[in-house]
Amino acid sequence: MVDDDGYFSEPIAATYDESAADLFRPEAVDPAVDVLAELAGDGRALEFGVGTGRLALPLAARGVAVHGIDMSRAMLDRLRAKPDGDTVDVTVGDFATTRVEGTFSLAYLVFNTINNLTTQDAQVDCFRNAARHLRPGGHFVVEVGVPALRLLPPGQTAVPFHISDTRWAFDTYDVVTQAMSSHYVTVVDGRAEHWSIPFRYVWPAELDLMARLAGLRLRDRWDGWSRAPFTSESTGHVSVWEKPAD
Template sequence: MTSSELWTRATADRYDAEETEMSSAAVLGPTLTFLAELAEDGRALEFAIGTGRVGVPLRERGVPVTGIELSEHMAAVLRRKVDADALPVTIGDMATTVVPGEFSLVYLVYNTITNLLTQDEQVECFRNAARHLAPGGRFVIELGVPPLRFLPPGQVAVPFDVSERHLGFDTFDLVEQILVSHHFTSDGLTSDSSTNGSCTSASATNDSAGGRYRRDSSRHRYAWPAELDLMARIAGLELERRVADWDGTPFVQDSSKHISVWRKPA
């Protein structure tokens, strides 16, 4: 078992409702096109497949998809959408769990590699991807660039969403390379912005002058693109491409996230 925090049943049951923007055609369209092109005529393996936000529609595009998911509750939500014969899912962690066969594509989206809270575990995630890839196959990660440049001296928090229905900010431990994502969400309403794909470690409901709100928080280990490249080299993978989004926008100094593609030598 890795250090990843587990999704609860309550969090899993409300996940899709709270991620409607991330499940929209505008967001998913470029994501699915990007991944389908890399998969070519082969099979795809999604690490931390969750409720199938990406895996289910990618399969509908004709790509055979298999998933690995740590949370049985998240996998249960996925199973309501598609049966096990059509999209098999193995319960386990993305750093050590092995499934049968070879894949032309392994992918890990929505900042989820940060759920592994140590560098060693993140390295093992790369090794596990390489273990599953056929020669010439690709490993894809979607990850935000740590927003440390927005931290004035002495400040430890950076807001990423301030709206009527949701307040989100990250706090940083610069020594341990850990960030904690904090979410305050109005009861009965959904958040449409999130720095990280999970918020599972703490949850509480409180009353305020404006009504009820829910508080959630989760821990993540952030990593820089160059650090991921070194992890890939340790796993025997080579950087093939890095862009700023699923549309292929060039990755530049001011990019807030990156889509990185590493290739297993043929």
């Protein structure tokens, strides 16, 4: 059952940092913060789906004023409890539509968070919300995976992405609706526990069209935070759209 915190309620928030430990390593965080700090410049940054502050806190430590939006109070409680958690301003709400005061030189969402919006309309609203918050010349950054449909043979709908003795994880796809879900099965004391999260996958070209509808234009698209070229073999991308200065 989904509560007011969405799919990131207290049980998920309590173990989120531990379950995503690899994403908190310096080699994962530092390249992303380098890019975000450069794009923010002397302005403010707005993170959609700020969560427990994986990137917001180190970005704030670089001297960037960061504001985060997230609908999960449980996740935001974890952010506030961390050292310097009060350096990031937060607003509880749906980042596709929630407005905060002021303008920003950077808006961003990372780690497939755009897919948490499970309809195309909501994803379009997200781009429009980002554009409304950006000052002229500002940038909107999205980090998201490329749908793994090339791994699906005819008749198959699931792609595993983690298999161990105590944990299995796999994605399921509906290629008609672009709906997908991530499923996690964990064995605890000999018993299997299962939970899943729904998403909507989205293609790079589709994101570009959403950006155009919001009055943004593509500036860069990389394979990742290292700014390697995006190719047909890339499994994900970091894309940067710009709000025209005029």
